[in-house]
Amino acid sequence: MAQNIRLRHAQSGVITTGFYGFSWTTLFFSGFPAIFRGDLITGVIVLILSASSFWLVAIIWAFLYNRVYTTRLLERGYVFDDDPEKVRAAHDNVWQITSWLRGFSDY
Numbered sequence: 001m002a003q004n005i006r007l008r009h010a011q012s013g014v015i016t017t018g019f020y021g022f023s024w025t026t027l028f029f030s031g032f033p034a035i036f037r038g039d040l041i042t043g044v045i046v047l048i049l050s051a052s053s054f055w056l057v058a059i060i061w062a063f064l065y066n067r068v069y070t071t072r073l074l075e076r077g078y079v080f081d082d083d084p085e086k087v088r089a090a091h092d093n094v095w096q097i098t099s100w101l102r103g104f105s106d107y
Contacts, residue, residue, distance in 0.1 A: 005018045
């Protein structure tokens with residue numbers, strides 16, 4: 001189940017919502033949640049890959065997309081701006097996969 005976390009841009013102060021955890025909307029609607037969040041290229045790629053793999057990609061992507069989306073927001077200058085317990089849970093969940101994926105970029 002996806003959890004919400006409030007994020008604030010460090011310079012501009014813009015507040016947005018990040019997510020972590022399993023994405024049911026991505027499971028059922030594949031790349032459309034990414035498109036609706038403004039992540040057009042990722043959404044279209046996931047839609048094409050999902051359709052060509054009999055939706056296997058959608059199942060895998062449902063486990064990853066919320067973390068990927070929130071990580072991209074953090075890389076663009078957003079910082080966690082929520083209750084300390086929620087921030088700790090989100091930080092552990094988001095950076096867990098990010099550090100694992102960055103290990104592949106060393107090769």
